[in-house]
Amino acid sequence: MQAIDKIEKIRKEIIKRSKIWISLNGVKRILSAIKTTSNQWLIIRYSYEPINVVNTALNILKEEKIVKVKDENVYFTNIGKKLIKELEINKIENTKCVFCEGRGFKFNFDKNLFKKFFEIQKQRPKPMKVFDQGNVTPQTTFARISLAYNFGDIQNKEILILGAEDDLLGLAIAMTGKAKSVTILDIDKRLIDFDNFWAKKLNLKLNAFVFDLRKKLPNDLLGKFDTFFTDPSETVQAIKGFILKGVASLKGPGCVGYFGFTLKDSSLVKWYQLEKILNKNKIVITEILPDFNHYENWPYLEETRSFKNSLTKKNPNKIIWYTSHWYRIVTLEGFKRVNIDLTKFSGKKFYDDIENSTS
């Protein structure tokens, strides 16, 4: 069998088992990632395909004797080496800027403030699986502020944070003192208490409320904000619960939203659906920054599908492997405010779908 036919067969088997679409270039990209690193978590990071897809691919490649596992690391066999030579598979070249961690925007634009935040965030409540939590690094939180500064989306603006306050983004924005107001909604009372504790201690303008975003936003939050931030789970329900509710909270055309979206728990097909939903609602995407969000490893990783289906039992430890893209969107004339009740979805259905491996 020709190398390309073999890969096409493997591609079809990946789709059959994972039920997620992948292109031929996607499979080649996974092979490139394996050529670049033997650590399965970095293979996932570099593949830009859903974790489920990469894990399924690794399992199939092992069955086909293309890769082998040694000391919990993944290597090509001789058969594999021959195959990737025929396919002309390259190592992935990392040309990211090391100074800004590849984002283009400084996270340490205010060194003292960052240092202060860094100490505070060490005491944050630990991520919980029931809320699909997993926080970004403090560098990421400040990079988000840095980017939004550049577009004037924080200074003197009224800001809404919809969930994901485990990233402490609302608290960090309040600490800059630049926003007109910061309103934080999160389902986790521990985080709301944490924010309120520091707000009182540091005398910050910040309003933090326990709120289940499956519910409709109360009327007094609709049409009231200039900028929203969120980091949804990657289901269509969560897009509606988090992103579209963020849009519903905006004052009018020309207002701005930021959110994370990843290829780790979503295929390009889901990205396409997201972009279709935005377009239908008369929202324009102005930026999508790759690997902008770096996530710390979360304590419940070993309980997730991403770990259970993985080829090796290596723990990622301190390695940053889960990253996500960061979208910026702007509302146009005629944009729609969608504020629907999603409480019929249980927590698991709200957070979880077939492409998701980390909820």
Place this chain on the structure above:
Amino acid sequence: MQAIDKIEKIRKEIIKRSKIWISLNGVKRILSAIKTTSNQWLIIRYSYEPINVVNTALNILKEEKIVKVKDENVYFTNIGKKLIKELEINKIENTKCVFCEGRGFKFNFDKNLFKKFFEIQKQRPKPMKVFDQGNVTPQTTFARISLAYNFGDIQNKEILILGAEDDLLGLAIAMTGKAKSVTILDIDKRLIDFDNFWAKKLNLKLNAFVFDLRKKLPNDLLGKFDTFFTDPSETVQAIKGFILKGVASLKGPGCVGYFGFTLKDSSLVKWYQLEKILNKNKIVITEILPDFNHYENWPYLEETRSFKNSLTKKNPNKIIWYTSHWYRIVTLEGFKRVNIDLTKFSGKKFYDDIENSTS
């Protein structure tokens, strides 16, 4: 009149005169840009609104005695200062990483190669208005390669460049020696000759042809490439001529295109149309990087609307003020190949529309 009502009145007047939509936040952003710099070209750069809109706004603001011109610089009057205080207009904070020029990816990932290219590009043919030319900096050309390296879109790939070879991107990619093939189409014989001269001299794998992209792509270029690059003029016709023809040249689902798009010559409404066209054709946007492309000033600037309608007669000289975003797109299963004849559009109609000021 309240400050906000005044600004709303000015917003309506801008739309009436320029015939381009702008939001209230857009007008505020222009005021922020004026607070940040007195140089009209940098005001345009920081405004993230079409040049026509910013020029129209500046003229109206002068009529309303909100700004004044002194020594070809733009300043707020006392009336203006009072207004922006009431509106709580801030300076724009520049938090871009200086090491990578704000892109997140190193342009000097191969210092020797960059140096070699830098010397060659000095001899490139000068931009011509008839072809809507205006080249990016050599740093930008290499940053494009750097980004594409990271996604594995160049190494061992068959690559098509559709126009805009005044950026010498096709030549630069060929110089890396990493691509399987590089095919360059451009209407300007001078550039094709330039590429072929260096290809022969440096023994590069490169095929460069004079081609008018308003014409249909020949059949032997359809479905033949892994990755395309282009930098279209910003009309719907040019989107179809450059971007969709690039898509038509791709081998199948999971292939990749890169192109520049700017807010200098397009409103967010045209961005929205672009994104709608992509979505309709089953193409997903994976990255949009702000200010990725830096353009050198072009010799025919004083003949363009951007100069004729401007408030001051200052020449930008060496200042980088014209920037554009850089899109990466991926084809999905079922994507459409659109390859239509656009020769009915004269050169001017192909390059020019109401939002465009630099053609």
